[in-house]
Amino acid sequence: MTDHNGWPIEAPTLLAEIAADNTLEFWRANRERHEELVLAPMRELAVALAVDFGQLRVLRPQVNRRFRPEVPPFRTDTGGVATTGGGSLLGVVLSATALSASGGIWGFDRAQLQRFRAAVDGPPGADLEAVLTATPGFEVHRGRALASAPRGWSSGHPRIALLRHRGLQLTRSWELGPWLESGEPLRRVRAAWHALAPLLGWLDEHVGAADPVAARPRPAPAAEVQPAASAESTSDTSRSA
16 A cells, blocks of 8 residues: 555544643553554555655654653654665654654764764765755754864864754654645655655765664662571571581
8 A cells, every 4th residue: 555645633632632641541541542543544654655765663652661761651743764775764753733754863873973074074064065955944953963063173164063963854844734634744754755865865875874782781670688687597507507
């Protein structure tokens, strides 16, 4: 199946309800609604986008809280992620208020950051500036950008604004409306992802994939504390030996 007919207008309403009552009790009572209104249409969109961009990983509604037990247990959005051959990411997210399409690398690891800065400092940096200029309508994600020049770099560098980035991702968002219940979400996301091809090509060539990350070990269970033996019981044991 390569068609997608959008989401029911009730889908963002349900996401807002989850945000307001992010509890296991509410989830259990509304899990089937979430599957029908939110998750099933997202899976259909992933299948349709895979024709042009390869397989997408659809985000699970449950949040992994193993190392973040303080966060709410369920996502208040839905989405999917595709990976390019060079390690860049394409993302789509539906929230209670907007549909967003993004592309790039949200956060560089140490080796990626070194390659990015070396490329920006050289001739490829001019190519990147041209790519960004030729990609209007997208917002550059600046959440991970440094406030000042990176250590070892002059604040007067002609591309200091790019050198401050610790990731590079562009996003386009659309406020939700009646178009959500049509083939328009597929059309908008597909067009946005194609428009991001030059950026992804630059990142794949000059930055590349992140280094593999070793799996975090599961926390060891707390050892059961045995009561200390009394002097009398120790004395009794030694006598019986």
